[in-house]
Amino acid sequence: MIMTKATIFGKGNMGGAIAGILAAGGTDVEHINTSSENAIVNGDLVILAVPYTALSDIAGKYGDQLAGKIVVDITNPVDFTTFQLAVPADRSAASELAAALPASIVLKAFNTNFAGSLVSKSVGQNPTTVLIAGDDEAAKATLAAVVTAGGIDAIDAGSLAVARELEAIGYLQLQLAVAQKISFTGGFTVTK
Structure with missing residues (x-):
């Protein structure tokens, strides 16, 4: 079943690009x-298109509203003061979010995509592919369905x-792009 309502936290480049795919x-x-204080989360699919540091605040403010929903973490947990990963080697931002939202179905997706490749729906000559990780097969299939309906590929x-x-x-x-070895309109791709 394809979701008909999605809520996206964040209106930056990634939030806008993902919204475009879903709407398409x-x-x-x-x-x-x-920064909204009393927002209502109407979507059954919730995309957190925010910095890693905002995840705990969203989980604290909206945890009750996110219960039973598919919550997608798109973050790359980078400490921008050291430019290193900010989570221990045995954890991920998504696993931390899942622990903070035990009544939600947490997925990891979109973090290996740049906004430019979502908008163009391609990485070089190849189609953009969203990699999806999670423990709920139906939730992953639902996210894959809305992504592919929007014109890009998805892989579990x-x-x-x-x-x-x-x-x-x-x-x-991200390191390669910041060092200008690849562009923010490019990135990694998956060929089948």
Whole structure:
């Protein structure tokens, strides 16, 4: 079943790019600004297009509203003062979020994509692919369905434990872009 309503926290480049993909596939999208105090989360699919440091605040403020919903963490947990990953090697931002939201279905996705490749729907000559990790097969299939309905590919990357590896890939891609070895309109791709 394709979700018809999604809530996206964050209206930056990634929030806008993801909204464009979802809307192109027929999903109704609403945005919540992270500074909102009393916002209502209407979507059954919730995308957290915010910095890693905002996750705990959102979980604290909106945890009750997120119960029973698919919550997608797109963050790359980078400490921008040291430019290193900010979570221990045996954890991920997604696993921390899942622990903070035990009544939600947490997925990791979009963190290995740049906004530019979501908008263009391509990375070089290849289609953009969203890698999805999570422990709920139906939730992963639902997210994959709304993504592919929007015109890009999606691959089930495995359990939520794989989020650590996805975050490492996202971190490497970000390092390469910051060093101007790849562009923010490019990035890694998956060919089938």
